Amino acid sequence: xxxxxxxxxxxxxxxxxxxxxxxxxxxxxxxxxxxxxxxxxxxxxxxxxxxxxxxxxxxxxxxxxxxxxxxxxxxxxxxxxxxxxxxxxxxxxxxxxxxxxxxxxxxxxxxxxxxxxxxxxxxxxxxxxxxxxxxxxxxxxxxxxxxxxxxxxxxxxxxxxxxxxxxxxxxxxxxxxxxxxxxxxxxxxxxxxxxxxxxxxxxxxxxxxxxxxxxxxxxxxxxxxxxxxxxxxxxxxxxxxxxxxxxxxxxxxxxxxxxxxxxxxxxxxxxxxxxxxxxxxxxxxxxxxxxxxxxxxxxxxxxxxxxxxxxxxxxxxxxxxxxxxxxxxxxxxxxxxxxxxxxxxxxxxxxxxxxxxxxxxxxxxxxxxxxxxxxxxxxxxxxxxxxxxxxxxxxxxxxxxxxxxxxxxxxxxxxxxxxxxxxxxxxxxxxxxxxxxxxxxxxxxxxxxxxxxxxxxxxxxxxxxxxxxxxxxxxxxxxxxxxxxxxxxxxxxxxxxxxxxxxxxxxxxxxxxxxxxxxxxxxxxxxxxxxxxxxxxxxxxxxxxxxxxxxxxxxxx
Amino acid sequence: xxxxxxxxxxxxxxxxxxxxxxxxxxxxxxxxxxxxxxxxxxxxxxxxxxxxxxxxxxxxxxxxxxxxxxxxxxxxxxxxxxxxxxxxxxxxxxxxxxxxxxxxxxxxxxxxxxxxxxxxxxxxxxxxxxxxxxxxxxxxxxxxxxxxxxxxxxxxxxxxxxxxxxxxxxxxxxxxxxxxxxxxxxxxxxxxxxxxxxxxxxxxxxxxxxxxxxxxxxxxxxxxxxxxxxxxxxxxxxxxxxxxxxxxxxxxxxxxxxxxxxxxxxxxxxxxxxxxxxxxxxxxxxxxxxxxxxxxxxxxxxxxxxxx
Numbered sequence: 001x002x003x004x005x006x007x008x009x010x011x012x013x014x015x016x017x018x019x020x021x022x023x024x025x026x027x028x029x030x031x032x033x034x035x036x037x038x039x040x041x042x043x044x045x046x047x048x049x050x051x052x053x054x055x056x057x058x059x060x061x062x063x064x065x066x067x068x069x070x071x072x073x074x075x076x077x078x079x080x081x082x083x084x085x086x087x088x089x090x091x092x093x094x095x096x097x098x099x100x101x102x103x104x105x106x107x108x109x110x111x112x113x114x115x116x117x118x119x120x121x122x123x124x125x126x127x128x129x130x131x132x133x134x135x136x137x138x139x140x141x142x143x144x145x146x147x148x149x150x151x152x153x154x155x156x157x158x159x160x161x162x163x164x165x166x167x168x169x170x171x172x173x174x175x176x177x178x179x180x181x182x183x184x185x186x187x188x189x190x191x192x193x194x195x196x197x198x199x200x201x202x203x204x205x206x207x208x209x210x211x212x213x214x215x216x217x218x219x220x221x222x223x224x225x226x227x228x229x230x231x232x233x234x235x236x237x238x239x240x241x242x243x244x245x246x247x248x249x250x251x252x253x254x255x256x257x258x259x260x261x262x263x264x265x266x267x268x269x270x271x272x273x274x275x276x277x278x279x280x281x282x283x284x285x286x287x288x289x290x291x292x293x294x295x296x297x298x299x300x301x302x303x304x305x306x307x308x309x310x311x312x313x314x315x316x317x318x319x320x321x322x323x324x325x326x327x328x329x330x331x332x333x334x335x336x337x338x339x340x341x342x343x344x345x346x347x348x349x350x351x352x353x354x355x356x357x358x359x360x361x362x363x364x365x366x367x368x369x370x371x372x373x374x375x376x377x378x379x380x381x382x383x384x385x386x387x388x389x390x391x392x393x394x395x396x397x398x399x400x401x402x403x404x405x406x407x408x409x410x411x412x413x414x415x416x417x418x419x420x421x422x423x424x425x426x427x428x429x430x431x432x433x434x435x436x437x438x439x440x441x442x443x444x445x446x447x448x449x450x451x452x453x454x455x456x457x458x459x460x461x462x463x464x465x466x467x468x469x470x471x472x473x474x475x476x477x478x479x480x481x482x483x484x485x486x487x488x489x490x491x492x493x494x495x496x497x498x499x500x501x502x503x504x505x506x507x508x509x510x511x512x513x514x515x516x517x518x519x520x521x522x523x524x525x526x527x528x529x530x531x532x533x534x535x536x537x538x539x540x541x542x543x544x545x546x547x548x549x550x551x552x553x554x555x556x557x
Numbered sequence: 558x559x560x561x562x563x564x565x566x567x568x569x570x571x572x573x574x575x576x577x578x579x580x581x582x583x584x585x586x587x588x589x590x591x592x593x594x595x596x597x598x599x600x601x602x603x604x605x606x607x608x609x610x611x612x613x614x615x616x617x618x619x620x621x622x623x624x625x626x627x628x629x630x631x632x633x634x635x636x637x638x639x640x641x642x643x644x645x646x647x648x649x650x651x652x653x654x655x656x657x658x659x660x661x662x663x664x665x666x667x668x669x670x671x672x673x674x675x676x677x678x679x680x681x682x683x684x685x686x687x688x689x690x691x692x693x694x695x696x697x698x699x700x701x702x703x704x705x706x707x708x709x710x711x712x713x714x715x716x717x718x719x720x721x722x723x724x725x726x727x728x729x730x731x732x733x734x735x736x737x738x739x740x741x742x743x744x745x746x747x748x749x750x751x752x753x754x755x756x757x758x759x760x761x762x763x764x765x766x767x768x769x770x771x772x773x774x775x776x777x778x779x780x781x782x783x784x785x786x787x788x789x790x791x792x793x794x795x796x797x798x799x800x801x802x803x804x805x806x807x808x809x810x811x812x813x814x815x816x817x818x819x820x821x822x823x824x825x826x827x828x829x830x831x832x833x834x835x836x837x838x839x840x841x842x843x844x845x846x847x848x849x850x851x852x853x854x855x856x857x858x859x860x861x862x863x864x865x
Contacts, residue, residue, distance in 0.1 A: 245672050245673065248673065251673060338674045555642070
């Protein structure tokens with residue numbers, strides 16, 4: 001505190017605020033830059049530009065907003081991993097300070113809440129509103145909901161640091177806020193209660209945090225609580241992970257990966273689907289001409305396809321981590337000291353990602369089918385007379401390749417950043433993320449330009465196979481060079497290279513074959529070659545080749 | 558500082574399980590290891606001592622392949638741990654100073670997970686250790702005490718009966734009961750013919766009790782390397798008496814530390830008794846009391862003492 005400056009900082013509250021400022025100066029600078037860039041983009045659009053540039057600018061602004069705003073939430077969250085890196089909760093060092101629990105709770109809640117709401121309103125006023133020209137929700141209502149959500153996340157993280165299933169409770173609370181947030185869109189009978197419900201949520205969040213942190217400080221909630229003990233002793237968990245021994249080191253590592261990350265994607269996607277589908281149905285019912293039957297199924301299908309793909313692409317950055325609570329991405333000692341090759345560790349991750357993708361689509365389909373039956377059963381019943389066993393069988397068989405393609409694409413999303421993540425260096429991940437974002441923006445710009453400029457579109461389509469071919473040759477050459485280096489450095493075995501190469505070829509030929517069938521059915525044989533080449537291009541190869549080398553760089557520093 | 562004392566082990570003395578030669582490592586501007594060379598023969602118990610930041614953990618990380626040698630070479634069982642991690646790690650048991658264990662796992666799950674990597678896992682021995690350490694396989698690791706976590710890590714390091722056991726500050730922050738368990742485990746491991754133990758510790762009485770060889774690091778350099786009893790015997794803690802009190806701290810050739818005031822000064826001397834008497838006479842003092850110092854005293858003198 002020697003650099004606190006004025007005497008105003010020399011109070012407990014001042015010290016707590018100064019700490020946020022001192023630790024997060026870079027984040028605030030980043031946020032300011034993101035806001036300035038977005039303002040510049042808004043001005044540019046308002047001065048008039050063509051549609052291609054406008055779309056690119058909108059993407060830049062949305063990326064700036066999402067990145068900067070989520071970063072702000074973590075800055076003011078006051079949620080930290082403890083010294084042993086086994087739990088997230090209130091910063092333990094502050095619990096021993098001579099400050100009342102109420103102050104410990106209120107300072108981060110009030111300051112954090114005020115800032116996240118104010119910043120949201122600023123973004124809404126100067127960036128989001130000028131873009132959208134209209135808003136479905138009152139910005140003050142939206143700000144209040146965000147504050148309530150923010151407070152509840154704080155309250156749960158602080159009060160239940162060792163609680164098993166805390167993530168599930170947080171997910172439920174998030175869904176409740178989503179539901180409350182869209183109350184104004186519902187019939188008046190419900191929306192009339194919206195502010196009362198919100199006040200109850202806000203007050204109960206403060207009370208929960210105050211009570212929870214108070215119990216923690218008194219040592220009544222530190223360590224295994226009764227609930228925790230019950231959970232630990234629950235018979236079904238006794239034997240989990242203790243049945244027989246693993247057949248191989250790979251099996252053991254796969255089990256570890258699955259336990260850490262395997263269920264996250266299926267859980268999040270099916271949870272979101274479970275809530276979002278009835279909400280969409282409700283919102284749809286409010287519209288002037290609600291979609292019914294086949295039209296509603298189209299909406300449902302689009303959502304079913306989009307949610308897992310979007311979530312998996314967001315999760316791709318974290319799949320390379322071995323321990324979510326570690327501040328660094330370095331390989332934990334309990335894994336690094338085991339006699340397993342770097343290639344083996346990577347393959348276990350890839351296999352886990354594949355299994356997770358398959359389970360995701362299975363659960364998503366079950367959830368979609370459930371809501372289809374619940375919400376559109378009359379339409380389904382009306383179809384029964386026209387359905388024959390032959391239809392059912394052919395449809396099911398026809399859907400299998402599509403399902404396999406979706407699983408493959410989800411897996412690709414999950415493992416796309418594995419090479420950068422496994423290096424264990426944040427700056428590499430940062431560069432990789434920036435490069436991916438720039439590539440995505442460039443691609444959107446390219447396709448938008450092609451959409452609005454027919455000459456450019458014709459030229460692009462004409463040269464597309466050649467462009468794809470060159471890119472594919474470059475991709476294979478890069479992968480070959482990386483594999484060769486990996487083999488020379490003994491970080492990957494030739495068998496491992498063989499498995500990856502064969503898997504890539506098999507997946508590529510699968511895409512090729514399926515594309516051939518579809519193009520033929522659609523009488524667009526001219527599209528087959530670009531689709532085939534594009535399919536091979538999308539499938540990761542250099543990313544997988546570089547992963548063992550990246551892990552070597554991390555494991556042997 | 559006096560020149561490095563190297564008596565044993567040496568590259569030619571016996572089959573070296575660990576052979577480190579000319580190893581240097583730098584982190585930014587800080588030189589963590591500086592031209593370190595050690596050779597550990599099979600069946601020995603090597604105590605690794607030194608003050609905080611001396612380079613003990615850095616050296617151990619090189620042995621495990623977690624750090625790559627910048628200059629020099631590291632061989633464990635004749636293999637490079639960076640180029641052949643599986644070959645080395647499958648024969649090494651390791652307990653980390655930081656007890657870096659997966660808190661989300663249960664003890665039984667952690668044992669099962671670790672077992673997957675070692676075909677030679679001794680299930681009977683693992684069960685025996687589980688009982689001896691009074692560990693509950695159902696309990697989550699994050700809910701264990703420091704001592705229980707150390708025991709869990711030790712069980713995982715011992716149950717496959719590794720040829721080389723590396724313990725990095727195994728008893729740091731633990732109570733005497735757990736420290737005793739760890740020492741017993743080291744002794745039992747040594748009792749198995751041909752097994753080698755390397756452990757670093759701040760508790761030098763432990764090192765004296767268990768280690769037959771000791772390596773002392775200071776600021777990244779090896780300052781002592783030899784049999785424990787020879788290291789102790791090579792030093793003398795002596796009380797010198799002066800006829801007239803010296804004006805300043807006396808400068809005694811061969812002394813690693815000189816403390817006292819007036820006409821009586823205590824020195825920690827590296828060398829023989831004859832050398833001590835001769836050196837004392839040169840500065841006008843006589844030896845009035847002498848004894849063999851403890852490792853603790855030698856470490857303090859070597860790491861922080863003022864000598865000539």
